[in-house]
Amino acid sequence: MIELQDVTFVHQNGVRALDGVSLKIDSGETVGIVGENGAGKTTLVKHVTGLLKPTSGKVLVDGKSTGETSTAQLSRKVGVAFQNPDHQLFSESVEEEMAFALRNFGFPAELVEQRVTWGLGLFGLEEYRKSSPLVLSGGEKKRLTLACILAWDPEVVILDEPTVGQDSIQKEKLAGTIRMLASSGKTVVVVSHDIEFLWPVQPRVVVMKAGRIVGDGPASRIMQDRDILDSARVAQPQLVEFYQSLRARPGKPFVDPLDARRWLEGGGGK
């Protein structure tokens, strides 16, 4: 579905944002891309949507080079919800905002209405249907941008930092949406710093550092590999850290949770 072949991207100021990245994402896969700021995660995603063209190497979506297709055409297959929702909201009402892309793709009016209603319902935004998207809270705006993308049912859904500004309940809902998309056969790519969010989703995890891929594998393996995570300056999920600490602890089980806390605060297991 998505293939990056030895992709290098150098910015005009000479910064090498991607350095020989090769990655293959199959149809229906759920992939989490993690790494510290400036690791090249968003640059990689922008190559998949054709917004950036590689300095060298090739990016293929469905076997077609992104260099031969416009971003607008590619977006029918690849939907991206960018980090900052304020960069896309402009319409007079929430429903108009959702209908924008659908009209760009030439959806018939009935289907537009149907998809808008579905998207608003999925993200709990029905009550704001006629409101201006500009007056929504940060979290609601973020949800609206996700709804806008899912409305046209792209084959690949890319979420760039989807948990920013979301409370824990919304994060859980979002994780549920990702699982739902995955189970319906969509290819889902989540770019996130939020390891705690990615862990329960259990995606294939790609770890990036300084424009290179330094780790790639199932979450259960990568999240336990401290060497890879530390080198990419990515924190381990608390649950995994706790589990590893417990496993390394000799002796009897804890009597109460405070015992466990004291033991961990004393550097237990490390």
Next chain:
Amino acid sequence: MMWLSQGFIFRRGTSVYHRIDPRVKLLISVLLFVTVLLVRSLYELTGILVFMVTIAAVATVLRRVARTMAFTALFSAFIFVLNFVFTRNAETSLLYAARFIAIVVSTSLFFITTSPDELEQVMKTFRLPRDVIFAFVTAVRFIPVMFLDTIQIMDAQKSRGLELEKGNVIRRVRNMIPVLIPLVVNSVVRSGELAEAMESRAYGAVARPTSLVEYKSSLSDRAVAIAAVVMFALTAYSFYYILPSAVL
């Protein structure tokens, strides 16, 4: 677009020209600007442009100045066509068009080698009201941010199927609405947040706040300023009393 914008945005440099007192750099740019207005033939203008390109080379901003020229070439071509239609004189039209490029280069030489902090100090020497200085310098500081915003907004809208490069002129202008609205809204929100942040850090608490950096012209700065004034006087004199080749 980003490529072109680089021709107008300040980036720190270590060249001799960057190190000149910003007030002297302003003086040089003003004198170049006036000289360009005094020019009466293409030969004279070519000489001034070569001089400006030399300054750009010394300041190691030649490539960025070239971008400035590329950006203004479109407007310049428009000026040429408009003049040619009304005057039917190719040389005069070319002079006006080239003069426009030279004017932009003279001002961009100042802006791309002067940091917003230096700009603030320059404005302070003219004893302008503090609020005016702050508003102007903040606007300059936010130009690169707005360019970045524009690109990110365009990316976001293109990812929703918006074809910015398709259709006739009217269609293209209409297609810019989804880009312009978020840009304006973001700017208004950002300015409100900035005002709150400034007030919470005691902006306006005293009438005459102190400054972290006080500029003092060195001997070499004064020498450069005097040399610039002398060169300007000699050039202006030569335009009117020595060089006869005027087309105006």
